[in-house]
Amino acid sequence: MTSSAKRSCGDCTLCCKVMAIEALAKPVNAWCLHCRPGRGCMIYTARPAECAAFACLWLASDLLDERWKPNRSKLVLTTSEDGIEVRCDPGFPNAWRREPYASEIRAWAVEGESSNMTVVVIVDQRMILVTPDREFDLGIVGPDERIVRELEGTKVVGASVLKESELDDRASDPAPPA
Ligand code: SF4
Ligand code: SF4
Helix, strand or coil, rough: CCCCCEEEECCCCCCHHHEHHHHCCCCCCCCCCECCCCCCEEHHHHCCHHHCCCCCCHHHHCCCHHHHHHHHHHEEEEEECCCEEEEECCCCHHHHHCHHHHHHHHHHHHHHHHHHCEEEEEEEEEEEEEECCCEEEEEECCCEEEEEEEECCEEEEEEEEEEHHHHHHHHHCCCCCC
């Protein structure tokens, strides 16, 4: 929890539930022991650096309106290396299917298809890759695993999960003989 120039978390504490905090060995989807839900962090001035540095997209960007405030939408948005991640409050696993969220998430997927950006919804640790016309439920993706998309042009026609080591092997494989 933190604050941006324009917004502050106020009565939202949802990231203190859905995010893992390595320094506290706090798993995902469990309230931090230092959180008073809806009130704030009880160790605010001594909170771990990763908490101090964290800002969800609603907090960091005024592109998302008040409906997207995490304790209202039940969705915490962050960026990833490849695009956007939408984490559902585990108490509201279908929050992302409600409006206006479902339409907006689909619109980002449409935009992402032309700009090579992924939109991933995370429900109970399951990762769902959302494309303009499909959803790929990829299950739990480990920290050493990556989502690999199969493309036809810019269209995503398949998705799988590979270990990073398998990706490295692929990258170092010699080119097949001509
Ligand atoms: S989810 Fe966003 S708005 Fe809510 S407490 Fe965390 S950083 Fe603040
Ligand atoms: S230490 Fe504070 S800011 Fe960090 S997860 Fe716990 S309650 Fe939230």
